[in-house]
Amino acid sequence: MYAQMVDTGAKKLRSPEEMTPEERAFQARVDADIKIEPKDWMPEAYRKTLIRQISQHAHSEIVGMLPEGNWITRAPTLQRKAILMAKVQDEAGHGLYLYCAAETLGVSRDQMVADLHSGKAKYSSIFNYPTLTWADIGAIGWLVDGAAIMNQIPLCRCSFGPYSRAMIRVCKEESFHQRQGFDIMIKLCRGTPEQKAMAQDALNRWWWPSLMMFGPPDASSVHSAQSAQWKIKILSNDELRQRFIEQTVPQADFLGITMPDPDLKWNPERGHYDFGAIDWSELYEVVKGNGPCNRDRLRARVEAWENGAWVREAALAHAAKRAAAAEKAA
Ligand SMILES: [Fe+2]
Numbered sequence: 001m002y003a004q005m006v007d008t009g010a011k012k013l014r015s016p017e018e019m020t021p022e023e024r025a026f027q028a029r030v031d032a033d034i035k036i037e038p039k040d041w042m043p044e045a046y047r048k049t050l051i052r053q054i055s056q057h058a059h060s061e062i063v064g065m066l067p068e069g070n071w072i073t074r075a076p077t078l079q080r081k082a083i084l085m086a087k088v089q090d091e092a093g094h095g096l097y098l099y100c101a102a103e104t105l106g107v108s109r110d111q112m113v114a115d116l117h118s119g120k121a122k123y124s125s126i127f128n129y130p131t132l133t134w135a136d137i138g139a140i141g142w143l144v145d146g147a148a149i150m151n152q153i154p155l156c157r158c159s160f161g162p163y164s165r166a167m168i169r170v171c172k173e174e175s176f177h178q179r180q181g182f183d184i185m186i187k188l189c190r191g192t193p194e195q196k197a198m199a200q201d202a203l204n205r206w207w208w209p210s211l212m213m214f215g216p217p218d219a220s221s222v223h224s225a226q227s228a229q230w231k232i233k234i235l236s237n238d239e240l241r242q243r244f245i246e247q248t249v250p251q252a253d254f255l256g257i258t259m260p261d262p263d264l265k266w267n268p269e270r271g272h273y274d275f276g277a278i279d280w281s282e283l284y285e286v287v288k289g290n291g292p293c294n295r296d297r298l299r300a301r302v303e304a305w306e307n308g309a310w311v312r313e314a315a316l317a318h319a320a321k322r323a324a325a326a327e328k329a330a
């Protein structure tokens with residue numbers, strides 16, 4: 001998921017007359033759906049916005065491994081364990097893929113990692129919630145990966161070539177993630193009353209944070225207009241959230257469990273589900289670093305980086321040795 005931005009620094013959209021000739025040519029390419037590639041000229045703000053968006057996305061994939069990795073040793077069967085391991089490894093792959101896409105814009109991997117570890121860079125708020133039971137692994141796949149797909153499918157059409165191509169591949173894997181989560185939920189909901197109660201409890205805890213994954217309401221999301229003009233945000237936060245609700249409610253009906261929202265009901269006049277008010281103060285607190293697991297997540301990432309130092313040093317020493325040997329042979 002993951003392009004969840006809490007935006008700052010609103011700017012008014014520029015009309016074609018206000019643009020430089022370079023900017024006009026750039027916008028014409030975007031309007032014609034011609035992909036922008038790393039070596040093409042681009043406005044500095046486009047580059048910066050994309051670096052922020054893609055690196056946040058990459059960090060979310062990597063930090064997102066932690067809540068689920070927590071359950072690999074406790075998965076209930078060998079098959080569930082193998083599936084969960086494959087899923088968590090996919091997320092690592094998504095992260096590395098996205099770091100590469102961001103690097104093409106001129107930022108180094110070391111810089112991005114340093115910004116994550118210092119708390120300067122953000123990642124999706126959803127990964128700051130704890131996974132308390134096995135049902136949470138079902139709920140995450142069903143809801144969190146489901147929301148990720150909703151967000152990422154439109155990004156397959158985004159204007160920046162490396163990002164759009166990464167999204168095509170990532171979305172294929174996300175759909176497997178969503179299916180494995182829903183499959184866990186089906187099993188629990190058709191199991192004992194205790195198992196079904198566990199599934200309901202997981203839905204109760206993950207529903208509202210999943211809706212917050214799409215970011216703040218459009219009215220307070222100030223970067224949206226520019227990102228839409230540049231085609232790096234195709235649908236608005238509120239549109240994506242509504243689509244997600246529409247997709248997910250029938251799935252909960254199928255499972256026989258209910259969203260923890262008494263105001264959620266079909267509105268035949270709008271042709272959409274109405275839903276209750278989201279507690280945005282919770283999102284802002286989590287983004288500020290005060291969610292239930294923010295400190296744990298960052299500590300785990302920093303520790304992994306520090307514990308891996310010897311691997312990086314050994315790889316560099318090995319590369320230097322090989323280069324020296326090749327030089328000698330030449
Ligand atoms: Fe992913």
Ligand SMILES: [Fe+2]
Pocket residue numbers: 091145148173174177
């Ligand atoms: Fe995923």
